[in-house]
Amino acid sequence: MEDSRREFLKKAGVGSLIGLGVVSAVNVVTEKKGEASSRSSNKSGTRWGMVIDMSKCPADCKICSEKCHSVHNVPEFRKPDGSADLKNEVKWLWKDNYNNVFPSKSGQFLSNNLKQKEFLVLCNHCENPPCVRVCPTQATFSRPDGIVLMDFHRCIGCRFCMAACPYGSRSFNWFDPRTEDEKHLVGGKNIDPNFPTRERGVVEKCNFCAERLAKNQIPACVEACTFGALTFGNLNDPDSEIRAVLAANNTIQRKPELGTGPSVFYIV
Amino acid sequence: MYDAGKIIIGLVVFVLLALFPLWGSIGQDVAKPKPAIVKGERCIESADYMRANHMQMLDQWRDDVVRNNDRVYVSKAYKTEFNKSLSNTCMDCHSNKKEFCDTCHDYSSVTPYCWSCHIEPKGRI
Numbered sequence: 001m002e003d004s005r006r007e008f009l010k011k012a013g014v015g016s017l018i019g020l021g022v023v024s025a026v027n028v029v030t031e032k033k034g035e036a037s038s039r040s041s042n043k044s045g046t047r048w049g050m051v052i053d054m055s056k057c058p059a060d061c062k063i064c065s066e067k068c069h070s071v072h073n074v075p076e077f078r079k080p081d082g083s084a085d086l087k088n089e090v091k092w093l094w095k096d097n098y099n100n101v102f103p104s105k106s107g108q109f110l111s112n113n114l115k116q117k118e119f120l121v122l123c124n125h126c127e128n129p130p131c132v133r134v135c136p137t138q139a140t141f142s143r144p145d146g147i148v149l150m151d152f153h154r155c156i157g158c159r160f161c162m163a164a165c166p167y168g169s170r171s172f173n174w175f176d177p178r179t180e181d182e183k184h185l186v187g188g189k190n191i192d193p194n195f196p197t198r199e200r201g202v203v204e205k206c207n208f209c210a211e212r213l214a215k216n217q218i219p220a221c222v223e224a225c226t227f228g229a230l231t232f233g234n235l236n237d238p239d240s241e242i243r244a245v246l247a248a249n250n251t252i253q254r255k256p257e258l259g260t261g262p263s264v265f266y267i268v
Numbered sequence: 269m270y271d272a273g274k275i276i277i278g279l280v281v282f283v284l285l286a287l288f289p290l291w292g293s294i295g296q297d298v299a300k301p302k303p304a305i306v307k308g309e310r311c312i313e314s315a316d317y318m319r320a321n322h323m324q325m326l327d328q329w330r331d332d333v334v335r336n337n338d339r340v341y342v343s344k345a346y347k348t349e350f351n352k353s354l355s356n357t358c359m360d361c362h363s364n365k366k367e368f369c370d371t372c373h374d375y376s377s378v379t380p381y382c383w384s385c386h387i388e389p390k391g392r393i
Contacts, residue, residue, distance in 0.1 A: 002281050151334045196386045
């Protein structure tokens with residue numbers, strides 16, 4: 001009680017230093033080992049990945065994305081005049097030009113071949129996904145098999161993940177994706193009863209067909225592709241088909257410099 | 269207290285009005301819901317168990333399936349395996365949402381939002 005203001009401040013300073021020391025010591029001792037290993041690649045077990053061979057993918061073909069969007073009940077929002085509403089478009093699997101898909105690899109004089117191509121893009125199912133890190137409700141999470149999955153039940157529609165994703169792989173449902181009669185999606189497609197729709201205010205993206213993998217089926221896009229442009233498989237299995245394709249071809253990933261570790265590879 | 273009489277009368281009137289939902293329904297007998305329409309022989313657990321616990325079970329199922337990729341439910345009562353799925357397993361037998369789910373949910377005034385995403389059988393084409 002006799003302490004002067006100076007004495008009090010000294011003691012408070014020493015006390016907080018000790019406190020900080022104890023906290024950091026505790027942190028060092030109890031450091032989670034899983035934290036570090038989840039960043040480095042998971043060498044054992046499964047890591048699903050995909051190789052897209054652009055030499056086999058025709059520019060105007062949309063078989064895979066149409067199949068994907070119909071089995072996953074992806075709506076097609078339209079403007080009042082009936083044209084596609086690109087601003088509110090919901091995309092799981094779509095096509096874009098070289099400069100948008102590989103902005104860090106685009107050169108000054110692009111070959112006609114690359115200029116004309118429409119590159120197939122989807123969620124990269126990153127090893128170190130920024131969307132998972134920013135999600136405040138853990139609605140988006142990394143599965144042990146490398147799939148970055150969304151739990152739509154938990155999504156609160158904050159769209160942090162859309163800001164975090166460097167690939168634009170996430171779309172927000174600004175409107176109810178179902179029509180009034182509840183049998184059709186916006187855009188006119190019938191609802192596929194085997195997969196839920198989403199509701200207004202929820203973010204969605206490609207799920208690497210987790211529901212099909214659970215039944216030992218390959219993703220719908222890979223199955224639908226008639227040109228053999230898509231190869232799906234376990235990147236951790238050195239004997240898998242996808243590893244053979246990767247070993248035999250030069251492949252690139254989208255924006256690898258960001259350190260996200262995409263699981264989708266392109267043969268350009 | 270000034271105007272005690274007016275205030276007390278006012279309070280009594282207010283309390284009576286506020287409690288109208290309670291005393292207003294005295295004497296009115298609301299029929300208990302009778303959820304029906306079951307195709308199968310028996311449910312995955314006993315009817316009593318399902319009546320009391322289906323909400324926790326479905327909540328657990330959705331976490332199991334989506335987050336842990338654990339899709340098989342083993343019945344405690346019958347030791348048989350079921351796919352953890354509302355729209356497939358449950359609605360296969362309880363195929364009429366209006367006459368099954370809604371009867372009790374309306375009675376107890378709960379509005380689960382399962383169906384804003386999951387497809388009820390009437391939506392099946």
